[in-house]
Amino acid sequence: MSWSTSQGGSPVTWFDPGRGLLPVLWSPPDGLAFRHRTSVRPRGRPDSKEPTLFDVVIKGGTVVDGTGGDSYSADVGICDGRIVDIGKLSGPAAQTVDADGALVTPGWVDVHTHYDGQATWDDALEPSASNGVTTLVMGNCGVGFAPVRPGDHDALIDLMEGVEDIPGSALSAGMPWGSWETFGEYLDLLDQRSYAVDIAAQIAHGAVRFYVMGERGAANEDATDEDIAAMSSIIAEAMASGAVGFSTSRTIGHKAKSGRPVPGTFAPDEELLAFAGALRSAGHGVFEAIVAGTIGSLERLGGERAKPIDELPLLEAVAHASGRPVTFTVAQLFEDPDHWRAVLDAAARANLNGAVLRPQVIPRSVTIMTSLDTYHLFMGRPTYQKIADLPLAERVAEMRRPEVRRAILGESSAADGVNDFSTLIVELFGLALPLTFRLCDPVDYEPRLDESVYAQAVAAGVDPFEYMFDLLLADEGTAFYALLGSNFVNGTLDVCREMLLDPNTVTGLGDAGAHVNLISDCSASTFHLTHWARDRSQGERLPLELLVHKLSEANAELYGFGDRGAVSLGKRADLNVIDFEGLRIRPPELRYDLPTGVSRILQPAEGYLATLVHGEVTRRFDADTGRRSGRLVRGAPAA
Numbered sequence: 316m317s318w319s320t321s322q323g324g325s326p327v328t329w330f331d332p333g334r335g336l337l338p339v340l341w342s343p344p345d346g347l348a349f350r351h352r353t354s355v356r357p358r359g360r361p362d363s364k365e366p367t368l369f370d371v372v373i374k375g376g377t378v379v380d381g382t383g384g385d386s387y388s389a390d391v392g393i394c395d396g397r398i399v400d401i402g403k404l405s406g407p408a409a410q411t412v413d414a415d416g417a418l419v420t421p422g423w424v425d426v427h428t429h430y431d432g433q434a435t436w437d438d439a440l441e442p443s444a445s446n447g448v449t450t451l452v453m454g455n456c457g458v459g460f461a462p463v464r465p466g467d468h469d470a471l472i473d474l475m476e477g478v479e480d481i482p483g484s485a486l487s488a489g490m491p492w493g494s495w496e497t498f499g500e501y502l503d504l505l506d507q508r509s510y511a512v513d514i515a516a517q518i519a520h521g522a523v524r525f526y527v528m529g530e531r532g533a534a535n536e537d538a539t540d541e542d543i544a545a546m547s548s549i550i551a552e553a554m555a556s557g558a559v560g561f562s563t564s565r566t567i568g569h570k571a572k573s574g575r576p577v578p579g580t581f582a583p584d585e586e587l588l589a590f591a592g593a594l595r596s597a598g599h600g601v602f603e604a605i606v607a608g609t610i611g612s613l614e615r616l617g618g619e620r621a622k623p624i625d626e627l628p629l630l631e632a633v634a635h636a637s638g639r640p641v642t643f644t645v646a647q648l649f650e651d652p653d654h655w656r657a658v659l660d661a662a663a664r665a666n667l668n669g670a671v672l673r674p675q676v677i678p679r680s681v682t683i684m685t686s687l688d689t690y691h692l693f694m695g696r697p698t699y700q701k702i703a704d705l706p707l708a709e710r711v712a713e714m715r716r717p718e719v720r721r722a723i724l725g726e727s728s729a730a731d732g733v734n735d736f737s738t739l740i741v742e743l744f745g746l747a748l749p750l751t752f753r754l755c756d757p758v759d760y761e762p763r764l765d766e767s768v769y770a771q772a773v774a775a776g777v778d779p780f781e782y783m784f785d786l787l788l789a790d791e792g793t794a795f796y797a798l799l800g801s802n803f804v805n806g807t808l809d810v811c812r813e814m815l816l817d818p819n820t821v822t823g824l825g826d827a828g829a830h831v832n833l834i835s836d837c838s839a840s841t842f843h844l845t846h847w848a849r850d851r852s853q854g855e856r857l858p859l860e861l862l863v864h865k866l867s868e869a870n871a872e873l874y875g876f877g878d879r880g881a882v883s884l885g886k887r888a889d890l891n892v893i894d895f896e897g898l899r900i901r902p903p904e905l906r907y908d909l910p911t912g913v914s915r916i917l918q919p920a921e922g923y924l925a926t927l928v929h930g931e932v933t934r935r936f937d938a939d940t941g942r943r944s945g946r947l948v949r950g951a952p953a954a
């Protein structure tokens with residue numbers, strides 16, 4: 316029993332860091348201070364006369380607490396959505412979650428998502444909820460939906476569809492357009508809803524610039540002093556209303572569907588430094604950027620104006636001007652496979668000089684998916700275009716006919732058959748067959764290069780394009796393959812290991828809610844554990860405690876979410892109970908469940924025995940319990 320004493324009417328729990336909770340059955344001797352004092356009150360259960368101490372007890376698990384410290388065995392007691400006791404607990408509980416043989420970790424904090432649209436119509440927030448995420452941050456990469464003038468929403472949809480590949484028809488039909496104009500009104504709308512996970516939103520440069528500058532902003536014309544002042548005050552207002560940061564895109568690889576780079580892509584330093592000043596006045600929030608060159612030099616699109624390393628002085632200046640953390644995406648590039656190292660080194664130097672730069676990395680390759688019902692190598696070929704709208708089974712039957720197969724394989728893509736983006740993707744699929752792999756069950760994200768489509772075609776003496784054609788027809792056309800690009804350039808994920816070990820990096824970049832028919836990297840959160848702590852055979856692994864820390868406390872700290880991210884007394888009971896041995900990532904599946912029946916790739920994980928959000932069990936045995944204890948989290952200066 317750890318609650319039976321009473322000090323001035325309120326029971327006391329005494330925390331000893333080396334040994335967990337000591338049972339306190341007496342008044343402490345004079346001079347012996349309490350390290351922690353909880354506010355646990357015995358309470359009556361409605362259906363029983365017996366008092367319950369805890370709403371939930373998680374019993375018998377191995378706690379990996381998120382701080383990076385050693386794991387230990389303990390029960391976790393929860394009351395009113397908070398962790399109130401840790402140790403050997405015997406007090407009565409309204410609900411007990413058996414964690415015997417399982418890990419008990421903080422819920423994951425995913426700082427890089429794009430649910431800005433989905434959060435207005437959906438409360439399940441898949442695929443994040445099923446991958447152990449309990450808090451997510453949206454509004455990344457300079458794209459978002461507020462502020463917006465009445466009737467102007469098509470431009471922002473065009474932007475989100477182009478940059479993040481979220482189908483415009485779903486955004487158009489699914490979002491309650493007209494219900495907000497300012498960022499604060501957008502937050503108020505989200506605040507009326509409840510979710511399977513907590514959500515937080517950043518204000519996006521693209522939306523702000525279009526709101527203030529209209530067509531001039533969309534065309535990326537220079538902002539006048541008045542424009543910059545107006546944008547700064549909108550950002551300040553958004554921060555005051557609870558935005559958790561500001562985001563911007565500086566890569567020409569991120570374009571609206573109409574082909575124009577995100578408003579703000581070419582913003583001069585003065586513009587971004589002015590916004591940094593708005594963050595400084597707000598006293599909270601993160602500056603997030605996807606910098607020029609992040610996805611390569613993009614010669615095919617006219618060429619980036621800078622490499623990521625060239626952007627570091629600006630990011631450092633923003634960090635100093637704002638006094639806030641700056642986070643930005645970093646991945647290994649094909650054309651310059653060691654560039655990321657120079658970027659991490661420069662960030663480390665800047666941090667020694669008082670900046671807070673947090674390069675954002677992903678623990679595996681950015682996984683670009685291909686299948687017959689999404690994007691694939693043959694989608695632009697004229698004969699395929701004729702059958703493209705047939706239901707999958709009929710399309711597969713057609714493609715199996717020798718004359719159709721021969722015709723498609725003999726053609727090249729029709730320039731007008733598909734849009735620009737698709738043309739580039741098709742080109743990429745053709746070039747990348749040596750790094751394209753079948754996604755088996757469970758998915759192997761660090762395969763041997765001789766397992767690639769190209770290597771297997773060569774071994775079989777078959778033309779690689781023909782080989783890929785037949786592979787797409789496997790499993791009646793439902794099979795998925797993945798192009799493992801950045802971070803897997805050398806056929807190993809060793810670079811990710813180095814990135815994760817870097818004390819300045821945060822992990823994220825799963826882009827959940829975005830690229831719904833192309834990338835499914837939300838499962839990267841689960842992958843930290845399955846691959847890096849358990850399965851990796853191609854090289855060294857990483858300590859479980861470090862990975863859990865990166866997924867929870869480190870990300871929570873970045874965004875100032877001081878009430879969560881660790882299994883410790885007083886923190887929010889946002890928790891995962893994980894069958895570590897059984898944890899695995901299933902192959903992707905296509906579902907047609909976005910508004911208007913638009914498809915998206917989902918990739919379920921297995922092994923999350925329970926996920927708790929604010930003390931409520933939102934998932935049990937990998938299934939949604941229907942509980943919606945997640946809410947909007949508003950940013951505010953630290954008290």
Ligand SMILES: [Zn+2]
Nearest residue numbers: 427455456826
């Ligand atoms: Zn993004």
